[in-house]
Amino acid sequence: MAGYTSLAFRLCVRQNGGLGLATTDLVNARSILEGRRRAAELSETCPEDRPIAIQLYGHVIAEMTEAARRMVDQGATLIDINMGCPVRKVVRSGGGSRLMCEAEAATRLVAAIVLAVEPVPVTVKMRLGWDAQSLTAPQLAAAFESVGAAAVIIHGRTRAQGFSGTVNRDGIRAVVEAVRSIPVIGNGDIRTLADADRMFRETGCAAVSIGRGILANPFFPRQLDRWARTGDPGPDPSFAERLDMMRRHFHGLLLRRGEFYACLQFRKTLKWYAHFTRMPKPLYLELINLSQASVFDEVLARVEAAGPTAPLPGHADPRIPVPAGPIDKW
Numbered sequence: 001m002a003g004y005t006s007l008a009f010r011l012c013v014r015q016n017g018g019l020g021l022a023t024t025d026l027v028n029a030r031s032i033l034e035g036r037r038r039a040a041e042l043s044e045t046c047p048e049d050r051p052i053a054i055q056l057y058g059h060v061i062a063e064m065t066e067a068a069r070r071m072v073d074q075g076a077t078l079i080d081i082n083m084g085c086p087v088r089k090v091v092r093s094g095g096g097s098r099l100m101c102e103a104e105a106a107t108r109l110v111a112a113i114v115l116a117v118e119p120v121p122v123t124v125k126m127r128l129g130w131d132a133q134s135l136t137a138p139q140l141a142a143a144f145e146s147v148g149a150a151a152v153i154i155h156g157r158t159r160a161q162g163f164s165g166t167v168n169r170d171g172i173r174a175v176v177e178a179v180r181s182i183p184v185i186g187n188g189d190i191r192t193l194a195d196a197d198r199m200f201r202e203t204g205c206a207a208v209s210i211g212r213g214i215l216a217n218p219f220f221p222r223q224l225d226r227w228a229r230t231g232d233p234g235p236d237p238s239f240a241e242r243l244d245m246m247r248r249h250f251h252g253l254l255l256r257r258g259e260f261y262a263c264l265q266f267r268k269t270l271k272w273y274a275h276f277t278r279m280p281k282p283l284y285l286e287l288i289n290l291s292q293a294s295v296f297d298e299v300l301a302r303v304e305a306a307g308p309t310a311p312l313p314g315h316a317d318p319r320i321p322v323p324a325g326p327i328d329k330w
Protein backbone atom coordinates (compact mmCIF):
# COMPACT_ATOMS: atom_id res chain seq x y z
CA MET A 1 0.00 0.00 0.00
CA ALA A 2 1.55 3.20 -1.26
CA GLY A 3 2.79 5.31 1.60
CA TYR A 4 2.54 2.61 4.29
CA THR A 5 4.14 -0.70 3.48
CA SER A 6 7.83 0.12 3.75
CA LEU A 7 10.56 -2.49 3.88
CA ALA A 8 10.80 -1.87 7.63
CA PHE A 9 7.11 -2.61 8.08
CA ARG A 10 7.22 -5.74 5.90
CA LEU A 11 10.12 -7.14 7.91
CA CYS A 12 8.18 -6.66 11.14
CA VAL A 13 5.07 -8.39 9.79
CA ARG A 14 7.21 -11.26 8.50
CA GLN A 15 8.74 -11.66 11.97
CA ASN A 16 5.24 -11.90 13.41
CA GLY A 17 4.78 -15.03 11.31
CA GLY A 18 2.39 -16.53 8.77
CA LEU A 19 2.98 -14.15 5.87
CA GLY A 20 3.00 -16.00 2.54
CA LEU A 21 3.95 -13.19 0.19
CA ALA A 22 4.37 -9.44 0.47
CA THR A 23 4.28 -6.76 -2.20
CA THR A 24 6.04 -3.42 -2.44
CA ASP A 25 4.15 -0.19 -3.09
CA LEU A 26 3.55 0.47 -6.74
CA VAL A 27 6.72 1.76 -8.41
CA ASN A 28 6.83 3.70 -11.64
CA ALA A 29 8.81 1.75 -14.25
CA ARG A 30 10.19 4.86 -15.92
CA SER A 31 11.37 6.24 -12.58
CA ILE A 32 13.33 3.04 -12.03
CA LEU A 33 15.03 3.41 -15.40
CA GLU A 34 15.79 7.06 -14.69
CA GLY A 35 17.43 6.03 -11.43
CA ARG A 36 15.18 8.18 -9.27
CA ARG A 37 15.78 7.98 -5.56
CA ARG A 38 12.10 7.61 -4.72
CA ALA A 39 11.79 4.56 -7.00
CA ALA A 40 14.84 3.01 -5.37
CA GLU A 41 13.39 3.57 -1.91
CA LEU A 42 10.02 2.10 -2.88
CA SER A 43 11.52 -1.00 -4.46
CA GLU A 44 14.10 -1.53 -1.72
CA THR A 45 14.28 -5.10 -0.48
CA CYS A 46 16.77 -7.39 1.29
CA PRO A 47 17.34 -11.16 1.65
CA GLU A 48 15.10 -11.36 4.76
CA ASP A 49 12.29 -9.74 2.75
CA ARG A 50 11.34 -12.87 0.81
CA PRO A 51 9.21 -13.94 -0.96
CA ILE A 52 8.64 -10.46 -2.35
CA ALA A 53 6.61 -9.17 -5.28
CA ILE A 54 7.82 -5.87 -6.68
CA GLN A 55 4.86 -4.04 -8.14
CA LEU A 56 5.39 -1.96 -11.28
CA TYR A 57 3.14 0.47 -13.03
CA GLY A 58 3.32 1.99 -16.46
CA HIS A 59 2.12 1.04 -19.90
CA VAL A 60 5.16 1.37 -22.17
CA ILE A 61 6.32 -2.15 -22.96
CA ALA A 62 10.03 -1.32 -23.34
CA GLU A 63 10.07 0.50 -19.99
CA MET A 64 8.07 -2.10 -18.12
CA THR A 65 10.13 -5.04 -19.38
CA GLU A 66 13.46 -3.37 -18.64
CA ALA A 67 12.30 -2.25 -15.18
CA ALA A 68 11.02 -5.79 -14.50
CA ARG A 69 14.41 -7.28 -15.42
CA ARG A 70 16.17 -4.87 -13.10
CA MET A 71 13.80 -5.73 -10.28
CA VAL A 72 14.52 -9.42 -10.77
CA ASP A 73 18.25 -8.66 -10.56
CA GLN A 74 17.47 -6.80 -7.35
CA GLY A 75 15.87 -9.90 -5.83
CA ALA A 76 12.18 -9.82 -6.77
CA THR A 77 10.57 -13.24 -6.29
CA LEU A 78 7.88 -12.18 -8.68
CA ILE A 79 6.82 -9.17 -10.69
CA ASP A 80 3.34 -7.79 -10.09
CA ILE A 81 1.79 -5.41 -12.62
CA ASN A 82 -0.53 -2.74 -11.26
CA MET A 83 -3.81 -2.47 -13.16
CA GLY A 84 -5.88 -1.38 -10.18
CA CYS A 85 -4.65 2.03 -9.10
CA PRO A 86 -7.47 4.58 -9.53
CA VAL A 87 -5.59 7.84 -8.97
CA ARG A 88 -5.50 10.41 -11.73
CA LYS A 89 -1.74 10.76 -11.97
CA VAL A 90 -1.45 7.02 -12.68
CA VAL A 91 -4.44 6.50 -14.97
CA ARG A 92 -3.79 9.70 -16.96
CA SER A 93 -0.44 8.30 -17.98
CA GLY A 94 -2.13 5.10 -19.24
CA GLY A 95 -1.17 2.94 -16.26
CA GLY A 96 -3.02 1.44 -13.28
CA SER A 97 -6.71 0.76 -13.79
CA ARG A 98 -6.68 2.54 -17.17
CA LEU A 99 -5.14 -0.63 -18.61
CA MET A 100 -8.35 -2.48 -17.81
CA CYS A 101 -9.97 -0.52 -20.65
CA GLU A 102 -7.35 -1.60 -23.19
CA ALA A 103 -7.58 -5.38 -23.29
CA GLU A 104 -5.24 -5.95 -26.21
CA ALA A 105 -2.57 -3.53 -25.06
CA ALA A 106 -2.77 -4.86 -21.50
CA THR A 107 -2.39 -8.45 -22.72
CA ARG A 108 0.59 -7.55 -24.90
CA LEU A 109 2.18 -5.86 -21.92
CA VAL A 110 1.73 -8.92 -19.70
CA ALA A 111 3.03 -11.24 -22.43
CA ALA A 112 6.15 -9.11 -22.92
CA ILE A 113 6.95 -8.98 -19.21
CA VAL A 114 6.42 -12.74 -18.85
CA LEU A 115 8.95 -13.31 -21.63
CA ALA A 116 11.38 -10.74 -20.27
CA VAL A 117 11.70 -12.25 -16.80
CA GLU A 118 11.07 -15.96 -17.39
CA PRO A 119 11.11 -18.14 -15.26
CA VAL A 120 10.21 -15.54 -12.63
CA PRO A 121 6.41 -15.48 -12.20
CA VAL A 122 4.41 -12.45 -13.29
CA THR A 123 1.09 -11.55 -11.65
CA VAL A 124 -1.47 -8.82 -12.25
CA LYS A 125 -3.29 -6.85 -9.59
CA MET A 126 -6.55 -5.37 -10.86
CA ARG A 127 -10.05 -4.26 -9.98
CA LEU A 128 -13.31 -5.64 -11.36
CA GLY A 129 -13.22 -3.13 -14.18
CA TRP A 130 -13.33 0.59 -14.91
CA ASP A 131 -16.97 0.99 -13.84
CA ALA A 132 -20.15 -1.07 -13.42
CA GLN A 133 -20.75 -0.97 -17.19
CA SER A 134 -17.32 -2.30 -17.95
CA LEU A 135 -16.51 -5.31 -15.77
CA THR A 136 -13.53 -6.52 -17.77
CA ALA A 137 -11.67 -8.48 -15.09
CA PRO A 138 -12.90 -11.98 -16.08
CA GLN A 139 -12.05 -11.51 -19.75
CA LEU A 140 -8.69 -9.93 -18.92
CA ALA A 141 -7.77 -12.63 -16.41
CA ALA A 142 -8.39 -15.33 -19.03
CA ALA A 143 -6.31 -13.41 -21.58
CA PHE A 144 -3.46 -12.89 -19.10
CA GLU A 145 -3.51 -16.57 -18.22
CA SER A 146 -3.21 -17.47 -21.90
CA VAL A 147 -0.02 -15.41 -22.20
CA GLY A 148 1.59 -16.84 -19.09
CA ALA A 149 0.50 -14.80 -16.06
CA ALA A 150 1.01 -16.87 -12.91
CA ALA A 151 -1.91 -15.48 -10.89
CA VAL A 152 -4.24 -12.50 -10.66
CA ILE A 153 -5.14 -10.52 -7.58
CA ILE A 154 -8.62 -9.00 -7.69
CA HIS A 155 -9.78 -6.07 -5.57
CA GLY A 156 -13.54 -6.48 -5.71
CA ARG A 157 -14.39 -2.89 -6.62
CA THR A 158 -14.44 -0.96 -9.87
CA ARG A 159 -12.25 2.04 -10.53
CA ALA A 160 -15.34 4.24 -10.37
CA GLN A 161 -16.02 3.02 -6.83
CA GLY A 162 -12.64 4.11 -5.56
CA PHE A 163 -12.67 2.81 -2.00
CA SER A 164 -16.38 3.36 -1.39
CA GLY A 165 -19.18 0.86 -1.11
CA THR A 166 -18.55 -2.78 -0.38
CA VAL A 167 -16.54 -5.45 -2.09
CA ASN A 168 -18.41 -7.38 -4.75
CA ARG A 169 -17.56 -11.01 -4.10
CA ASP A 170 -19.74 -12.20 -7.01
CA GLY A 171 -17.49 -10.14 -9.24
CA ILE A 172 -14.43 -11.95 -7.90
CA ARG A 173 -16.18 -15.29 -8.36
CA ALA A 174 -16.74 -14.42 -12.04
CA VAL A 175 -12.97 -14.09 -12.40
CA VAL A 176 -12.40 -17.44 -10.65
CA GLU A 177 -14.80 -19.00 -13.13
CA ALA A 178 -13.16 -17.34 -16.14
CA VAL A 179 -9.64 -18.73 -15.69
CA ARG A 180 -8.51 -22.29 -16.38
CA SER A 181 -6.05 -23.08 -13.62
CA ILE A 182 -4.13 -20.04 -12.34
CA PRO A 183 -4.84 -18.97 -8.77
CA VAL A 184 -7.17 -16.02 -8.29
CA ILE A 185 -6.38 -14.09 -5.14
CA GLY A 186 -9.33 -12.31 -3.52
CA ASN A 187 -8.85 -8.85 -2.06
CA GLY A 188 -10.85 -6.16 -0.34
CA ASP A 189 -12.21 -5.37 3.13
CA ILE A 190 -10.75 -8.42 4.89
CA ARG A 191 -10.23 -7.48 8.53
CA THR A 192 -11.26 -10.61 10.43
CA LEU A 193 -11.11 -14.36 10.03
CA ALA A 194 -14.83 -14.31 9.26
CA ASP A 195 -14.16 -11.88 6.38
CA ALA A 196 -11.41 -14.14 5.02
CA ASP A 197 -13.61 -17.21 5.38
CA ARG A 198 -16.37 -15.47 3.49
CA MET A 199 -14.01 -14.41 0.72
CA PHE A 200 -12.85 -18.02 0.26
CA ARG A 201 -16.34 -19.53 0.43
CA GLU A 202 -18.20 -17.03 -1.72
CA THR A 203 -15.62 -16.59 -4.45
CA GLY A 204 -13.73 -19.89 -4.61
CA CYS A 205 -10.48 -17.89 -4.62
CA ALA A 206 -7.20 -19.71 -4.00
CA ALA A 207 -5.76 -17.19 -1.54
CA VAL A 208 -6.51 -13.82 -0.01
CA SER A 209 -4.58 -10.58 -0.16
CA ILE A 210 -4.83 -8.07 2.66
CA GLY A 211 -4.08 -4.38 2.63
CA ARG A 212 -5.51 -2.17 5.32
CA GLY A 213 -6.26 -5.12 7.59
CA ILE A 214 -2.54 -5.59 8.17
CA LEU A 215 -2.14 -2.07 9.48
CA ALA A 216 -5.14 -2.69 11.70
CA ASN A 217 -3.56 -5.88 13.03
CA PRO A 218 0.02 -6.68 11.98
CA PHE A 219 -0.43 -10.15 13.49
CA PHE A 220 -3.31 -11.02 11.18
CA PRO A 221 -1.21 -13.21 8.81
CA ARG A 222 -0.04 -15.33 11.74
CA GLN A 223 -3.62 -15.87 12.85
CA LEU A 224 -4.88 -16.55 9.32
CA ASP A 225 -2.10 -19.01 8.60
CA ARG A 226 -2.74 -20.95 11.79
CA TRP A 227 -6.48 -20.88 11.19
CA ALA A 228 -6.03 -22.17 7.63
CA ARG A 229 -3.83 -25.03 8.84
CA THR A 230 -5.58 -26.03 12.06
CA GLY A 231 -8.96 -24.30 12.17
CA ASP A 232 -7.84 -22.31 15.22
CA PRO A 233 -6.32 -18.82 14.88
CA GLY A 234 -4.59 -19.04 18.26
CA PRO A 235 -4.57 -16.22 20.81
CA ASP A 236 -4.70 -12.54 19.97
CA PRO A 237 -1.30 -10.83 20.24
CA SER A 238 -0.43 -9.83 23.79
CA PHE A 239 0.12 -6.27 24.97
CA ALA A 240 3.87 -6.94 25.06
CA GLU A 241 3.83 -8.22 21.47
CA ARG A 242 1.92 -5.18 20.30
CA LEU A 243 4.40 -2.79 21.93
CA ASP A 244 7.30 -4.80 20.56
CA MET A 245 5.81 -4.51 17.06
CA MET A 246 5.62 -0.74 17.48
CA ARG A 247 9.24 -0.57 18.62
CA ARG A 248 10.51 -2.80 15.81
CA HIS A 249 8.58 -0.80 13.24
CA PHE A 250 9.86 2.56 14.46
CA HIS A 251 13.45 1.40 14.89
CA GLY A 252 13.39 -0.31 11.47
CA LEU A 253 12.39 2.99 9.90
CA LEU A 254 15.03 4.80 11.92
CA LEU A 255 17.76 2.42 10.85
CA ARG A 256 16.90 2.54 7.17
CA ARG A 257 15.68 6.06 6.66
CA GLY A 258 16.90 8.22 9.54
CA GLU A 259 15.20 10.11 12.34
CA PHE A 260 13.29 12.73 10.38
CA TYR A 261 11.62 10.26 8.03
CA ALA A 262 11.01 7.66 10.74
CA CYS A 263 9.21 10.18 12.94
CA LEU A 264 7.08 11.55 10.09
CA GLN A 265 6.17 8.11 8.84
CA PHE A 266 5.39 6.83 12.29
CA ARG A 267 2.97 9.66 12.97
CA LYS A 268 0.90 8.32 10.06
CA THR A 269 0.42 4.94 11.71
CA LEU A 270 0.32 6.09 15.32
CA LYS A 271 -3.45 6.24 15.49
CA TRP A 272 -3.83 2.53 14.80
CA TYR A 273 -1.13 1.61 17.24
CA ALA A 274 -2.76 3.79 19.87
CA HIS A 275 -6.04 1.99 19.36
CA PHE A 276 -4.39 -1.40 19.04
CA THR A 277 -2.47 -1.02 22.32
CA ARG A 278 -5.08 1.08 24.14
CA MET A 279 -2.34 3.39 25.34
CA PRO A 280 -3.33 6.22 27.69
CA LYS A 281 -4.50 9.26 25.74
CA PRO A 282 -1.93 11.69 27.27
CA LEU A 283 0.88 9.41 26.06
CA TYR A 284 -0.67 9.19 22.61
CA LEU A 285 -0.75 12.99 22.54
CA GLU A 286 2.95 13.08 23.40
CA LEU A 287 3.70 10.98 20.31
CA ILE A 288 1.45 12.78 17.90
CA ASN A 289 4.09 15.33 16.91
CA LEU A 290 7.00 12.96 17.29
CA SER A 291 10.28 14.41 16.06
CA GLN A 292 12.94 12.63 18.14
CA ALA A 293 13.74 8.96 18.46
CA SER A 294 14.68 9.39 22.13
CA VAL A 295 11.17 10.70 22.86
CA PHE A 296 9.66 7.64 21.19
CA ASP A 297 11.66 5.28 23.42
CA GLU A 298 10.95 7.23 26.55
CA VAL A 299 7.18 7.47 25.92
CA LEU A 300 6.97 3.80 24.96
CA ALA A 301 8.56 2.86 28.29
CA ARG A 302 5.81 4.79 30.02
CA VAL A 303 3.13 3.17 27.84
CA GLU A 304 4.54 -0.19 28.89
CA ALA A 305 4.51 0.74 32.57
CA ALA A 306 0.95 2.09 32.36
CA GLY A 307 -0.48 -0.99 30.62
CA PRO A 308 -3.57 -0.93 28.42
CA THR A 309 -6.41 1.34 29.50
CA ALA A 310 -9.12 -1.03 28.21
CA PRO A 311 -9.45 -4.61 26.92
CA LEU A 312 -7.26 -5.05 23.84
CA PRO A 313 -9.18 -5.12 20.55
CA GLY A 314 -8.70 -7.88 17.96
CA HIS A 315 -7.76 -5.22 15.48
CA ALA A 316 -7.56 -1.44 15.37
CA ASP A 317 -9.93 0.74 13.44
CA PRO A 318 -8.41 0.46 9.96
CA ARG A 319 -9.67 3.73 8.56
CA ILE A 320 -6.92 5.06 6.35
CA PRO A 321 -7.42 8.39 4.69
CA VAL A 322 -8.21 7.67 1.05
CA PRO A 323 -9.01 10.28 -1.59
CA ALA A 324 -12.63 11.45 -1.47
CA GLY A 325 -14.88 13.43 -3.81
CA PRO A 326 -15.34 12.82 -7.53
CA ILE A 327 -12.97 10.10 -8.64
CA ASP A 328 -11.77 11.89 -11.75
CA LYS A 329 -10.27 14.55 -9.44
CA TRP A 330 -8.16 12.05 -7.44
Ligand SMILES: Cc1cc2nc3c(=O)[nH]c(=O)nc-3n(C[C@H](O)[C@H](O)[C@H](O)COP(=O)(O)O)c2cc1C
Binds near residue numbers: 209
Ligand atom coordinates in the same frame (compact mmCIF):
# COMPACT_ATOMS: atom_id res chain seq x y z
C1 LIG B 1 -3.39 4.13 1.05
C2 LIG B 1 -3.52 3.01 0.08
C3 LIG B 1 -2.49 2.74 -0.81
C4 LIG B 1 -2.60 1.70 -1.74
N1 LIG B 1 -1.57 1.45 -2.58
C5 LIG B 1 -1.65 0.40 -3.44
C6 LIG B 1 -0.55 0.06 -4.29
O1 LIG B 1 0.50 0.71 -4.28
N2 LIG B 1 -0.70 -1.02 -5.10
C7 LIG B 1 -1.84 -1.78 -5.13
O2 LIG B 1 -1.92 -2.75 -5.87
N3 LIG B 1 -2.88 -1.46 -4.34
C8 LIG B 1 -2.80 -0.42 -3.50
N4 LIG B 1 -3.87 -0.13 -2.69
C9 LIG B 1 -5.07 -0.97 -2.75
C10 LIG B 1 -4.97 -2.12 -1.77
O3 LIG B 1 -3.90 -2.97 -2.12
C11 LIG B 1 -6.24 -2.96 -1.76
O4 LIG B 1 -6.49 -3.46 -3.06
C12 LIG B 1 -7.46 -2.18 -1.29
O5 LIG B 1 -7.15 -1.30 -0.24
C13 LIG B 1 -8.57 -3.13 -0.83
O6 LIG B 1 -8.07 -4.08 0.08
P1 LIG B 1 -8.05 -3.88 1.69
O7 LIG B 1 -9.47 -3.60 2.10
O8 LIG B 1 -7.50 -5.17 2.21
O9 LIG B 1 -7.17 -2.70 1.98
C14 LIG B 1 -3.77 0.90 -1.77
C15 LIG B 1 -4.80 1.18 -0.86
C16 LIG B 1 -4.69 2.21 0.06
C17 LIG B 1 -5.80 2.45 1.02
